[in-house]
Amino acid sequence: MSTETQHAGANVSLARRAWSIRRLALRMAEVQGQGYIGQALGVADVLAVSYFHALNYKPEDPEWEGRDRFYLSIGHYAIALYSAMIEAGILPEDELETYGMDDSRMPMSGMAAYTPGMEITGGSLGHGLGIAVGAALGLKRKKNPAFVYNLMSDGELGEGSTWEAVMSASAHQLDNLICVVDFNDQQADGPTTQALARGDEAPKWAAFGWHAQEVDGNDLDALVTAFDTARTLSDPRPRVIICKTQMCKGVPFLEEREITHFVRVDPSEWARAIAILDDAIPA
Amino acid sequence: MQDAPIGPTSRRKSKYTPRAVPVSEDGERLTTSAMIASLDAEGRDTVAAPFGNALCDLAAQRDDIVGLTADLSKYTDLHVFANAYPDRFYQMGMAEQVMISAAAGLAREGFTPFATTYAVFASRRAYDFIIMAIAEENLPVKIVCALPGLTTGYGPSHQATEDLAIFRGMPNLTIVDPCDATEITQATHAIADFPGPVYMRLLRGKVPDVLGQYGYRFQLGKAQVIHGGSDVLFISTGFMTMRALDAAKALKAEGTDCAVLHVPTLKPLDTGTIRKEAAKTGRLVVTLENHTIVGGLGEAVAADLMRAGIHPAFDSIALPDEFLDAGALPTLHDQYGLSVRAITARVKTRL
Numbered sequence: 360m361s362t363e364t365q366h367a368g369a370n371v372s373l374a375r376r377a378w379s380i381r382r383l384a385l386r387m388a389e390v391q392g393q394g395y396i397g398q399a400l401g402v403a404d405v406l407a408v409s410y411f412h413a414l415n416y417k418p419e420d421p422e423w424e425g426r427d428r429f430y431l432s433i434g435h436y437a438i439a440l441y442s443a444m445i446e447a448g449i450l451p452e453d454e455l456e457t458y459g460m461d462d463s464r465m466p467m468s469g470m471a472a473y474t475p476g477m478e479i480t481g482g483s484l485g486h487g488l489g490i491a492v493g494a495a496l497g498l499k500r501k502k503n504p505a506f507v508y509n510l511m512s513d514g515e516l517g518e519g520s521t522w523e524a525v526m527s528a529s530a531h532q533l534d535n536l537i538c539v540v541d542f543n544d545q546q547a548d549g550p551t552t553q554a555l556a557r558g559d560e561a562p563k564w565a566a567f568g569w570h571a572q573e574v575d576g577n578d579l580d581a582l583v584t585a586f587d588t589a590r591t592l593s594d595p596r597p598r599v600i601i602c603k604t605q606m607c608k609g610v611p612f613l614e615e616r617e618i619t620h621f622v623r624v625d626p627s628e629w630a631r632a633i634a635i636l637d638d639a640i641p642a
Numbered sequence: 643m644q645d646a647p648i649g650p651t652s653r654r655k656s657k658y659t660p661r662a663v664p665v666s667e668d669g670e671r672l673t674t675s676a677m678i679a680s681l682d683a684e685g686r687d688t689v690a691a692p693f694g695n696a697l698c699d700l701a702a703q704r705d706d707i708v709g710l711t712a713d714l715s716k717y718t719d720l721h722v723f724a725n726a727y728p729d730r731f732y733q734m735g736m737a738e739q740v741m742i743s744a745a746a747g748l749a750r751e752g753f754t755p756f757a758t759t760y761a762v763f764a765s766r767r768a769y770d771f772i773i774m775a776i777a778e779e780n781l782p783v784k785i786v787c788a789l790p791g792l793t794t795g796y797g798p799s800h801q802a803t804e805d806l807a808i809f810r811g812m813p814n815l816t817i818v819d820p821c822d823a824t825e826i827t828q829a830t831h832a833i834a835d836f837p838g839p840v841y842m843r844l845l846r847g848k849v850p851d852v853l854g855q856y857g858y859r860f861q862l863g864k865a866q867v868i869h870g871g872s873d874v875l876f877i878s879t880g881f882m883t884m885r886a887l888d889a890a891k892a893l894k895a896e897g898t899d900c901a902v903l904h905v906p907t908l909k910p911l912d913t914g915t916i917r918k919e920a921a922k923t924g925r926l927v928v929t930l931e932n933h934t935i936v937g938g939l940g941e942a943v944a945a946d947l948m949r950a951g952i953h954p955a956f957d958s959i960a961l962p963d964e965f966l967d968a969g970a971l972p973t974l975h976d977q978y979g980l981s982v983r984a985i986t987a988r989v990k991t992r993l
Contacts, residue, residue, distance in 0.1 A: 471779055478750070483774045489740040490775050493747020493755075496732065500708075501751065520771070523740035530735065 373579045374641035376446060377407035381609050382636050383442035387458040387465075389629035394459075394467070397606040397613070397622035399439035401577070402510075402541045405602050406443040408582040409508065409539070413590060418448035421476040425505060428494055430479045432487020432511040433541070437469035440477070440510075449476040485518025487511055488538055492524050495533040495597075506590065510539045514546035517555035522567075529568030532595040537586075538569075540601045541576065547620045564599045576602025610635055654967060664970075688848040689823035693786060694722025696830035697756060701727050707834065708748055710734050710757045712741040718758035718788045719846045738768040745783045746775035754782050754834055761787035761802030761843060765809060776839045777814040783840075784833050790819065790843035790880065791932030792961055792978060797968035803961050807937025809841050810909055816862070817908040818842040819880035819932075823849040825906060828860035836862055843880060852884050858904070865912035867919065871901035874989060875919055875954075878930035879905045879939045882959070882980065886930050889985040898993065901925070908939060913946045920952050926992055927954040932980060935960040957992050959985055 380403040388394035409429065410416075416426040431440050441458065444450045450465070457463035464474050468482040479490055491509040498505055515521050528536050542560065544550050564571040570592060574581045582602070589598040607613035607622060610632045616622065624632070655661075665671055701707040701723065713736040715721040724731035732748075734741035738759055745755040757764075764772065764787045776783045787802070794800045809817055816838060820826045826849060833840040856868050865877075868887065871894075876886040883904045890900035903919050905912065920927050920943075927947075929940040940958030947953070961978050975981040979988060 480774060480778050483770055485739075486743060486771060486775055489743025489771065490747040490750070492740060493744030493749075494751050495747070496744060497748045497751025497753055500748075500753065503751075507747075520739040520743070523735075523737035524743065527734060527737060527740045527744065531732075 373407050373411055373583070376411045377403045377579065378609075378636060378641050379446045380406055380439065380442040382633060383445050383452075383455065384438050385610075385629060385633050385636070387438050387441065387455055388624070389633075390456050391459045391467075392626060393621075393624075394438045395435045395621070396438070396624060397545070397618065397620075398433075398436055398512075398541070398543065399442065400610060400613070401543050401604040401606045401608050402436060402439050402602075403442075403609070404577050404579055404582060405510070405539060405541060405604065406439055408579060408586055409510075410443045410447045412583055413586040414508070415505065416447075416449075421449055424503065427505050428478050428491075428507045430487045430491050430494075430507065430509045431469045431477065431481045432479075432509055432515060433484065434468035434470070434480070434482025436510070436512070436541075437465065437467065437474075437477070437481075440469060441465045441474070444476045450474070484512070484515045485520040487515075488521055488524035489527070491536055491538070492527045492531070492533060495528070495536040496531060498535055499533075504535070506535050506537055508537045508539060510541065512546070513540060513542040513544060513551040513556050514554075516540070516551070516560070517546075525564065525567045525569065528597040533597045534592070534595050536597040537589045538597065538599040540599065541604055542601050543604045543606050545606055545618060545620055560601050561599075564601075568596055570594055570596040570598045571601065572599070573601040573603065576604035577608050686850045686852065689827075689851050690848055691719040691722050691846065692823040692826040692849050693830055693844055693846065694719035696827040697723045698726045700831060700834050701730060704754070704834070706752060706754045708732065708753050708755050710741050710745050710748075710755055712736055712738045712759045712763065714759050714788070717760070717846065718786065718844060720756070720758045738763045739771050742768045742771040742783075742785070743775050745785075746771075746779070746781055749776070749781040749783050754784070756784045756786055758786045758788070758844075760800065761790045761805045762800055764841070765802055765805040769808065772815075772839075773812050777812050780814050780838050782837050784842065785840065786830075786842045786844050788844045788846050792966060792974060792980065793845070793932070793971070795969050795971050795974060798965040801966055803934045803966060804936065805841075805843070806908055806931070806933045806939070810937060810942070814839060815909065816840045818862070818906055819908055820845070820860070820906050821881055821883040821904060822853050823851040824854045824858065825860050829862070829906065832860060832862045845881060850881075850884060852887065853904075860906060863907045863910055863912060865903055865905040865907070865915040867915075868902040868904050871899040871925075873898045873925060873993070874900040875922070875925045875927045876900055876902045876930055877905060877916060877919070877927060877939070877943055878902065879908060880932045882930040882932050885980065885982055885985055888982040889989065892982060892986045893989060898989070900989075905939060908942065911942055911946065913950070916943055916946065917950050917952055920947050920954050923954075925954060926957065926989070928957045928959060928989060928992070930959045930985065933960055934963055936963050955992065957988070959988060
């Protein structure tokens with residue numbers, strides 16, 4: 360079992376997991392000299408709570424029928440998910456340096472056919488939640504109590520297909536579906552809240568019939584509480600956790616940089632970023 | 643050859659020109675038939691809802707069969723399945739994208755989903771979801787769509803004249819255009835047994851039944867000679883094989899001997915059989931399809947024969963590269979060259 364923080368309030372181990380995910384992502388990005396590091400650093404806490412508190416899985420058997428399904432709708436976040444799966448023992452750490460290279464099992468955008476533990480091919484945004492609806496229906500057909508998690512970006516809130524899926528999950532009362540939105544307010548051309556996601560998101564989802572929570576996505580205690588609520592709720596509604604995250608979280612000189620969809624990092628700065636993490640290893 | 647005109651190619655009259663009530667040659671009013679079901683049935687045997695009934699038969703044998711619709715179960719014959727197996731039927735609402743995505747999710751969990759809508763909506767609205775959620779992962783989702791090509795008089799919003807062209811470019815996807823009720827029944831079973839994604843065109847309602855009398859049995863991926871002939875080789879798909887058989891009869895009466903090669907699987911194309919038949923010398927080769935001239939059977943066959951170094955006299959009967967008119971189907975089929983009368987006239991100009 361991967362639930363590490365039953366002792367409420369401490370979350371020391373989760374902090375260490377999130378730290379490891381950030382460090383692994385930086386190492387992968389350094390290999391390519393690029394990568395969606397801003398997003399990876401921002402979502403690391405969400406993934407730490409997902410993989411080391413909430414999800415039920417067997418690292419040695421990524422297709423175990425009893426596992427909770429974790430769908431990565433945002434394909435370019437693969438660097439973050441590979442890091443989480445390396446930390447979880449699903450992927451071997453010594454393949455980390457193949458990231459994005461020819462014949463790698465870790466391509467730049469996540470694809471199901473390439474990587475153990477990568478459930479779907481994401482990347483065409485607005486797809487994950489709809490597939491998750493089908494999987495949640497399928498699990499109910501099989502009377503399999505597993506959850507389907509769908510990790511999506513705030514930018515995907517602009518896709519019409521997302522809202523088809525939102526209505527569908529509600530209509531089919533998919534209480535085994537947990538949607539996790541990484542709300543970092545940054546899509547390719549600028550802030551998401553200056554594009555289509557202008558409303559108050561949680562009430563919007565609630566109005567569509569979802570149990571909606573909004574949390575600080577870089578607060579491990581808050582995330583644990585929100586995931587626990589989503590998992591244990593006795594309620595037929597599908598669940599959404601809107602995680603307000605900060606791009607580049609954990610590396611102050613990058614946090615201060617002008618934040619864009621594709622954060623610019625100079626070649627010399629990767630080592631500097633890793634050194635900053637190494638100066639503050641959580642207990 | 644003249645250059646193609648730039649801009650709209652419609653032959654429609656101005657919308658400001660008043661019209662008289664149309665009447666047939668016998669002086670009767672011409673009314674619109676929305677679906678092909680009853681169009682071609684005069685004097686023929688028909689079978690009711692062959693797809694819906696075949697799916698019920700399948701479901702009785704296999705627990706993994708589920709059906710989805712995007713608010714069109716009555717118009718795809720899926721309602722037959724929905725009535726028989728309500729707990730295995732998913733009404734996804736008027737939302738084709740999530741219907742396709744959800745079918746992918748169900749397939750991921752071990753089910754064999756039949757996702758149904760109109761061909762226009764699957765090919766135009768749900769394309770990205772079919773290619774990425776289903777085809778790229780080679781999931782066994784069966785997309786079965788009514789109103790393919792010119793099988794409704796509603797106009798371009800409902801006429802999927804380019805669905806085959808759209809889908810032929812999609813890797814992993816198998817494409818089937820069945821001819822009649824017998825073939826729809828057999829193909830429904832065959833595509834369920836096939837482990838990959840399939841797009842199948844559908845005729846619904848009372849569907850004519852013609853291939854049974856030739857002892858035909860559908861085989862996925864196989865083109866089959868329905869009958870031989872020494873002057874013309876018809877290579878046809880979908881209900882155009884019915885038309886090819888009728889045109890062959892009409893031409894036979896005038897002394898022209900026409901063979902009919904039926905190609906229900908558009909992709910992968912049975913190039914072996916097509917090349918073998920087309921290479922027999924002395925025959926005019928004519929492809930027939932209920933689809934635009936762009937990107938369908940005719941172009942697929944022509945390109946393959948060129949690559950194989952086989953160069954028969956060749957013609958294609960297909961819909962023009964235009965937005966087609968609304969109206970009554972028999973008129974439209976005549977106007978756009980799909981009727982038996984139009985086919986025989988066309989062939990005679992090429993002999």
